Amino acid sequence: MDEHAKRFAIHDVTPAQAAQLAEFGARTFYESFADDNTADDMRAHLESAWSPEKQLAELRNPDIETFVIADDAGRWLGFAQLRANKVSEGVPALGSIELWRFYVDKPFHGKGIAGALMDGAKDRARRRGATSLWLGVWERNERAKAFYARHGFSRVGRQVFVVGSDPQTDHVMLCRLA
Numbered sequence: 001m002d003e004h005a006k007r008f009a010i011h012d013v014t015p016a017q018a019a020q021l022a023e024f025g026a027r028t029f030y031e032s033f034a035d036d037n038t039a040d041d042m043r044a045h046l047e048s049a050w051s052p053e054k055q056l057a058e059l060r061n062p063d064i065e066t067f068v069i070a071d072d073a074g075r076w077l078g079f080a081q082l083r084a085n086k087v088s089e090g091v092p093a094l095g096s097i098e099l100w101r102f103y104v105d106k107p108f109h110g111k112g113i114a115g116a117l118m119d120g121a122k123d124r125a126r127r128r129g130a131t132s133l134w135l136g137v138w139e140r141n142e143r144a145k146a147f148y149a150r151h152g153f154s155r156v157g158r159q160v161f162v163v164g165s166d167p168q169t170d171h172v173m174l175c176r177l178a
């Protein structure tokens, strides 16, 4: 972990930060996947998922928990969202919670930030009483799949994730929480 990465903390995102979350989420999604999707699909997806109003509704939803990892100047380095009451193929119906979104800003990839954010996600899932954490990851997202495997996730199923007009296959991965 580099010097920068030692000076961070995990914070809840508040409703007052809905617009900042919408901007950060849309930008990190775009930077992660624009090269592998058509411009039309990308535009449609961003419009369907990211706006201050949509994130405000998420931040007010008790089933969704949204948190960021920020440096000591308050700059967001990454964010994650847990979503309760959803399961997918291979996921136990009882005691599971979804790691719905998990994004680290590109300059901070490979610096240990994602690992700290994952530890925070697992702590929060345990606090909600979960015994397993699950997620869907695009089958072509090799970096994320390797990261999740190193953090205790293994593949249990598949699901479809539609980006614009493109139905993509996600691997469903599950981690048992000790």
Ligand SMILES: CC(C)(COP(=O)(O)OP(=O)(O)OC[C@H]1O[C@@H](n2cnc3c(N)ncnc32)[C@H](O)[C@@H]1OP(=O)(O)O)[C@@H](O)C(=O)NCCC(=O)NCCS
Pocket: 032, 102, 103, 104, 105, 108, 109, 110, 111, 112, 113, 114, 115, 136, 137, 138, 141, 142, 143, 144, 146, 147, 150
């Ligand atoms: C996924 C993400 C959170 C991982 O964080 P990170 O800091 O990049 O992760 P790390 O560098 O610790 O680990 C990545 C692993 O992938 C490996 N890797 C990198 N590029 C790879 C590639 N093209 N193919 C296979 N493995 C790759 C790295 O070597 C590393 O594995 P190792 O630790 O066993 O050597 C981060 O890359 C990210 O936010 N990506 C964009 C958004 C995203 O894809 N989110 C997940 C949505 S499900």
